[in-house]
Amino acid sequence: CKMHTDLSTMGLISGFEIACWDIIGKETGQPVYNLLGGMVNERIRTYTYLYEKEDKIFCEDFWTMPEACAKRAREYVDMGFTAVKLDPMAPYLDSYAVHMPSRESLLRAERNIAGIREAVGENCDIIIGTHGQFTAAGAIRVAKCLEKYDPLWFEEPTPPENFPVLKKVSEATTIPIATGERLSTRYEFAPLLEQKSCDIFQLDLAGVGGILEAKKIASMCEAWHTQVTTHFWAGPVNFAAQIQLDACCPNFLIQEAIETMGSFGGFDKVMKKPFDWQEGYIIPSKEPGLGIELDEEKIQSYVVEDYDDQNILI
Template sequence: MKITAFKTYMQRVDDRPRLLVKIETDERISGWGEAYNHGPDWALPPLLAYLFEQIVGEDPRRVEFLVLKLHQQCRFPPGALGLAAISVIDHALWDIAGKAAGLPVYMLLGGNVRDRVKVYCGVYTAPDPEAALAQTSELNERYGYTAFKLSPYRRDLHAGRWGELVRQTGDYFGRVREITPSHFEFAFDAHARIFEPYQAIQLAEALAPYDPYFYEEPIRPEHIPAWREIKSKVRVPLATGESLYNRFEFLSLLTAGGADIIQPDICVVGGISEMRRIATIAEAHYVTVAPHNPMGPLATAVNVHFAAAQPNFKVLEFKPHVHAPWAVDPYIPVDGHMELRPDRPGFGIEIDEKALERDDYIHWERKITRKPDGATAYP
C-alpha cells in the first residue's frame, strides 16, 4: 500500500472554521483527520502540501515512522501550525491503518481498557444559577451528562476589585451546588486570564468549599515554577495542558509537580503517537488525562479511540454540535459516555464527501480583551 494523494476541505463546525484532510492510497483506502484552527486558517493547506511531499509513496501503515520523518525534516521544533499539520496527518494515517487491518484504531493501540468513554460538556459561561440548573438538566436528560464545565467569572475580571470577584465566584458556585443534583460535577475553566499566581490561588480557595471537579488553566503555561507554587497551595484538582505542545513540556510540568490532571490536545501535540507518550509520562506521575477537545466530530472520534485504550484517561471534553453536515454518524453521548464501535474499522465515522463540495467556510478570529486603562490582555 502506498500514499498517493491528499485533499483539504475548509469547512466549519457550528461557528468555527475546521479544515478536514483526506489522505488517499493506491488500494482505495483513505483516511481522514481534522486540523486545529490556531489561525490564520488558510496557512494550513500550503503547509500540508509541503509536508505531503515528505510522505507520498510511503506505506501509510508505518505511522510512527512517517510522523518521526515529518518531525525530523524540521530543523527547528515545529510550532502551533506545524504541529497542527503533523497531527492531522497522524490521524489520517491511523484511520487508514485501522481500515486496512479491518479493526478499530483502539485495537491497534493495544485494545480497549474500558467499555465506554466518559464525557463532560463545556458550558464555558457562568449563567445565573437557575439558568445553569435548566441547561445542565436538559443536557443530562438528553445525553446523560453528569459533568459540566463553567466559567468562574461572573463579570469582567479587569473591572472592579479582585477580592469582590473572588467572593462572587464563591457565592455563585455555592448557589449552583445548592440547587443542582448532588451527583453533578462542575469544573471551572479560568482560561489562562489571570496573571498573578496569588490571584489564581485566591480564586481556587473560593471554589474549594463546594468541591469542583477540577480548576483549569488559571494562568499562562510558560513558567513552570508558577504552576508548582499554585498546586502546592490549592485544595482543588489543578488541570492544565491545552497550550503545551510535546512530551518534553509535559515532562517539565509533571516533574515540577505542577498539575493533578493534564489536558493535552490530540490535534495540537502531534497526534495519537505523541499523545500516548505524554499520557504515559503522566501515568508515571499518578496524573490523569482529560483531553482538551473543543473540536468537531472527526477530532472527537480520534479522542474516543485514544481514551478507550489509555489506562489513566479521566474524562473527555465534548459539546454536542449543531452544524457539521459532513459528519454522517458522529459520536454522540449516551448516558454521559461515548459508546465504542467495535464493528467499524478505523475511527468508525463516515464522511459525506458530497457535503464537502459546498463551500461552508466561516471566518473566525480571537478577540483580545482591553483593560480599563487601554492595555490588552488574554481573552
C-alpha cells in the same frame, strides 16, 4: 521535536498523523484503539460546557448569570451528564495580561458555583475552566473561594508556560489542577511531571502531534499515577481520534464536549453516522480506523472562495 513548538505547525502535523492512523486502521480492519494496545474503557465519560439553551447569549455573558447557569446545569444532569464546566470568572479583561480578580467577580463566581452545586446535587462534578488569566496570588484567591464546592479541577489558573508558578497554586489548594491544552509534544509535558506542577494533564491531539504522541504522553502520566483528560475545540475527525485514545488509556478521566456535538457542534451536518452517545457516555465505535465516515457532499457546502478564487475548506 523541541520545546516551544509552533502550535500552528503541530496542527498540520497532527492532522496528517491522525489521517495515517485512519488509513492503517481501515486497511487492517481494526479500530485505532486496538492498534494502540486494545480497549480498556468500554464507555467514555464526557462533560459538557455550560451553554445557554438556544445559544442566544455569548458564553462569557451567560456565565455571569448564576440562576440561568444553575437551571441549565440541572438540565444537563437530566440528559445524563455527570459533569459540567464553565468559567465563573468571566468576562475576561480586554488585555491578555495576567491579573488579580476583583472582589466583585470572586463573589459572583462563588454564588454561581454554589447555585450549580445546589442544582445538580452531590453526584455531578463541576469543572472550573479558567483560561490562564490570573497571577498565582489571584488564582489562589479564586481557589479558596470555590474549593468548598469540591470542583473536579481548576483549569489553567495561570499561563501554561511557567510551571513553578502553577505549582505554587497547586500547593495552595485542595482542588486538582489541570493544564496542557496549549502545550505540545512529550517534551513540553515532561517538566510538569518532574516538578509536580499539576494533577491532571489536558491533551489536545490537534496540537501535541497526533494520536501516537498523545498516547506516549498518557503513558508518561500513567507512570506518575497522573490522569489525562482530552481537550477538544475542533471538528469531528479530531473528536473521533480522541475517542480512540480515551478507549485505550487506563488513566483516562473524562472527555470534553459541548452537549452531544450534534446540531450544536455541527457534527451531524457532515457525518454519515453520529457518535453513539448514551446518557453522558460515548460508546466507542467498533468500526475500523477512527470509526467515522464524513459525508463529502455535505462538506462541500462549507467550501468558500478566497480572494484568489481558489476553493478552500473552512
